Amino acid sequence: MGKDRSALPPTVQAWVEARTRHDLSHAQVQMGRELGLNPRKLGKVANHRQEPWKAPLPQFIEQLYLKRFGRERPQTVMPAEKWGRPGTGRKAVPSAATTNARRER
Numbered sequence: 001m002g003k004d005r006s007a008l009p010p011t012v013q014a015w016v017e018a019r020t021r022h023d024l025s026h027a028q029v030q031m032g033r034e035l036g037l038n039p040r041k042l043g044k045v046a047n048h049r050q051e052p053w054k055a056p057l058p059q060f061i062e063q064l065y066l067k068r069f070g071r072e073r074p075q076t077v078m079p080a081e082k083w084g085r086p087g088t089g090r091k092a093v094p095s096a097a098t099t100n101a102r103r104e105r
Helices: 010-022 026-035 039-045 057-069 096-104
Strands: none
Touching: 010 026, 010 039, 026 039, 026 057, 039 057
16 A cells, blocks of 8 residues: 555655655655755646757756756755654754753753
C-alpha cells in the first residue's frame, strides 16, 4: 500500500501534488518553496510545448533559485513528505545562537 498522504498538512500536500503533476525532483520542489512560489499556480508558469519562448518549469525554477540565492541547489534537500512531520523540521534542533541566548539569562 502507498503512503497515507492525507496525514500531511494542506500546504505540504499541495507541493506533493505539484511534484507529481509537473515531474519535479525533491530539490526543485524545495527550491520552489524557498522562492515562495504557489504550488497551485505552477501550471501557469509551466511550458506546455505551445510556448517555445518559455523555459521548462524545472529549469525555470533552477534559474530563479540561482539568481536569488547565488547557488545552484539547496544545501540540504528534504522530501516534502518530511516537512509536515513533527521533529524533522528546523525547530526540532535549536540553533547555537538560541541556546547561547537562553544560557545568558
